[in-house]
Amino acid sequence: MRKIIITLDGYSGTGKSSTARIVSEKLGYTYIDSGAMYRAVTYHFLNENINLKDTQNIERILRNIKIKFRKGRTFLNGQDVEDVIRSMAVNQYVSQVAAISAVRVKLVQFQRKLGEEKGVVMDGRDIGTVVFPNADLKLFMTADMDIRVERRKNQLLKKGIKESFDDIRCNFIKRDKIDTTREDSPLMKAEDAVEIDTTDLSLNDQVNNIVKLAENLIYEN
Numbered sequence: 001m002r003k004i005i006i007t008l009d010g011y012s013g014t015g016k017s018s019t020a021r022i023v024s025e026k027l028g029y030t031y032i033d034s035g036a037m038y039r040a041v042t043y044h045f046l047n048e049n050i051n052l053k054d055t056q057n058i059e060r061i062l063r064n065i066k067i068k069f070r071k072g073r074t075f076l077n078g079q080d081v082e083d084v085i086r087s088m089a090v091n092q093y094v095s096q097v098a099a100i101s102a103v104r105v106k107l108v109q110f111q112r113k114l115g116e117e118k119g120v121v122m123d124g125r126d127i128g129t130v131v132f133p134n135a136d137l138k139l140f141m142t143a144d145m146d147i148r149v150e151r152r153k154n155q156l157l158k159k160g161i162k163e164s165f166d167d168i169r170c171n172f173i174k175r176d177k178i179d180t181t182r183e184d185s186p187l188m189k190a191e192d193a194v195e196i197d198t199t200d201l202s203l204n205d206q207v208n209n210i211v212k213l214a215e216n217l218i219y220e221n
Helices: 016-027 034-047 055-062 088-098 101-114 127-131 145-158 165-181 203-218
Strands: 005-010 030-033 067-070 073-076 120-124 137-142 194-197
Touching: 005 016, 005 127, 005 203, 016 030, 016 120, 016 137, 016 203, 030 034, 030 101, 034 055, 034 067, 034 073, 034 088, 034 101, 034 120, 055 101, 088 101, 088 165, 101 120, 101 127, 120 127, 127 137, 137 203, 145 165, 194 203
Parallel strands: 005 120, 005 137, 030 120, 137 194
Antiparallel strands: 067 073
16 A cells, blocks of 8 residues: 545635545645744734835844644744634735745745655645645646635634625635746646546535545555
8 A cells, every 4th residue: 555645726705625634634634834834924924014025124024923733723933823823914915925036935945855765645736736736636626706706604603703795705706816827837628637526515425525536546456
């Protein structure tokens, strides 16, 4: 039985993070939430009032940023930031921060290091195209916009955060445009990725479909 690298790229609200987490549990693999890394950096920049155009200062700050994952939670310089990085305040700026080349270089290096031993499931926006272009199984997840918005709205409600449908929809539209048109590592489907439209799929359906694809590779002769 061999270990493989599984990548899930796609849009917010498609269920990729929840799916990736459960798939990793079922396979006994390590789950790496690349989006949480960008959110943690964004949260740090917002807290420090960092000018996003000050490249020199950003590079200096990035050298002192430490991100770790413990029991499914994200830690930034030793502080548990898992809940605050999911806020709409961070949502508003994460795509802009993620478009900064210095940020992407720093986090891609970290992501690749985490995947050196294989046996990982990583989700994000450029994992199959940039971080692990030679991944064994690449997936690209899409869904109808209204479904995506409704899912995110329910996600936030479970965390006690109330946001309107229209605000979330506007945020998704803005983020999609930034993510797909940025110059450095834009969101796009890898040529050899399997596309999964989750509009009419339950979370269990998504997980089962991907686990089956993964097991076919893991146990192949």
